[in-house]
Amino acid sequence: xxTLVRPSHGFLLFYCVFTIYPVSRVFTxxxxxxxxxxxxxxxxxxxxxxxxxxxxxxxxQNFSLWLWNSFLITITVSVIGVIVSATSAYAFSRWRFPGxxxxxxxxxxxxxxxxxxxxxxxxxxxxxxxxxxxILGLSLAYITTAVPLSIWILRGxxxxxxxxLEEAAMVDGATRLSAFWRIILxxxxxxxxxxxxxxxxxxxxxxxxxxxxxxxDDMKTWPLGINEFIGNFQTEWGLxxxxxxxxxxxxxxxxxxxxxYLISGLTLGSVKG
Numbered sequence: 113x114x115t116l117v118r119p120s121h122g123f124l125l126f127y128c129v130f131t132i133y134p135v136s137r138v139f140t141x142x143x144x145x146x147x148x149x150x151x152x153x154x155x156x157x158x159x160x161x162x163x164x165x166x167x168x169x170x171x172x173q174n175f176s177l178w179l180w181n182s183f184l185i186t187i188t189v190s191v192i193g194v195i196v197s198a199t200s201a202y203a204f205s206r207w208r209f210p211g212x213x214x215x216x217x218x219x220x221x222x223x224x225x226x227x228x229x230x231x232x233x234x235x236x237x238x239x240x241x242x243x244x245x246x247i248l249g250l251s252l253a254y255i256t257t258a259v260p261l262s263i264w265i266l267r268g269x270x271x272x273x274x275x276x277l278e279e280a281a282m283v284d285g286a287t288r289l290s291a292f293w294r295i296i297l298x299x300x301x302x303x304x305x306x307x308x309x310x311x312x313x314x315x316x317x318x319x320x321x322x323x324x325x326x327x328x329d330d331m332k333t334w335p336l337g338i339n340e341f342i343g344n345f346q347t348e349w350g351l352x353x354x355x356x357x358x359x360x361x362x363x364x365x366x367x368x369x370x371x372x373y374l375i376s377g378l379t380l381g382s383v384k385g
Contacts (some may be wrong), residue, residue, distance in 0.1 A: 135360075142353035143164070149349050165354035175355060177330065178337035182316060182359075185333060189254040189315040190308050196259050197225055197307055198300070201266035202292060204276070216267075219260040227320060230257070235324050245328045253325065254315045262307045269303035270296065305370045312366060314357075334359055 136156055141149060143161040151158065169175040204211075204216060227246025234253050237245075271297060281291040297304070319335035326332055338355045342350040 138353045138356050141349060142357050144350060146350060153158065163349075165350040166358070168351060169354055169358070173340075173351065174329070174332075174337060175334070175358075178332055178334040179359075181247060182333040182335075185254070186312055186315040188247075188251045189258060190311040192251075193255050193258045193262055193308050193311040194304055196255070197262035197266050198297065198304065200259070201263045201270055202296065204263065204267045205270035206278075216264075219263055222257075222260045227257070231321065231324050234321060239327055244325060245331055246325075247331060250322055250325045250333075251315075253321050254311075254318065258311045258314055262311065265307060265310075266300065266303055269300055270310060273299055290340050300370075309366060309370050316363060 140156055140158055141166050143163070144151065144158045145160055145162055145164070148158065148160070153159070204212060238244055238249040238253060241249065243252065277295050277299075278288075280289040281295055282288065288296070317335065322333050322336055326336060334355065339351060341352045341355070
């Protein structure tokens with residue numbers, strides 16, 4: 113029998129401080145003047161705090177354009193990923209068809225391939241489609257890599273929903289599509305929220321694939337754009353810190369809003385019965 117040890121309050125407090133401290137330092141640096149960036153002061157709000165770094169992001173840099181491109185790609189990937197995964201996972205859960213088991217195995221095996229090994233194939237496919245330096249090309253690349261894991265999570269969740277609920281609806285005259293829309297999807301809201309959150313985070317923070325596909329300045333996402341702050345002889349730490357604070361806000365807000373769905377979705381989707 114395995115006995116779980118409950119962590120002490122002291123350990124949890126230490127872990128929280130250890131986790132939050134680097135974030136607070138980034139916020140502090142974003143408020144400092146250029147000549148005080150390397151100050152060793154531990155004050156959360158520095159002396160002579162200023163929002164100049166935030167202002168420069170939107171007046172002297174293309175930060176608003178980078179944010180817009182990232183939002184456009186992320187929302188596209190998240191929404192389409194949920195739609196494709198929800199319908200595909202339903203087919204794998206409810207129907208028995210030739211190739212079902214190998215198909216699930218292939219989906220699982222794709223998660224074992226390092227992302228770096230897929231860069232060349234993805235680049236070749238995107239280039240042949242004429243979608244290089246195109247937001248659509250990057251969105252398609254993200255969707256194809258996000259869908260397999262999403263299908264696995266949703267399929268496990270669908271397996272926990274009794275088929276009797278759908279049968280009862282169809283006996284009352286509902287079609288299979290109507291039963292899926294009115295019964296399965298509402299009951300799967302926690303799992304769908306998990307899929308949306310995962311797809312959002314992966315697309316929002318991704319740099320490697322974007323660096324291969326997007327080269328035009330007006331197509332850059334924020335991970336590519338803030339690299340311009342790193343020069344050969346100088347790094348704009350103030351701008352870098354301010355950008356880091358801003359790009360964290362939507363992620364934290366989304367996570368706080370969907371945290372309850374995240375926990376229940378992962379728990380129920382991990383068991384069958």
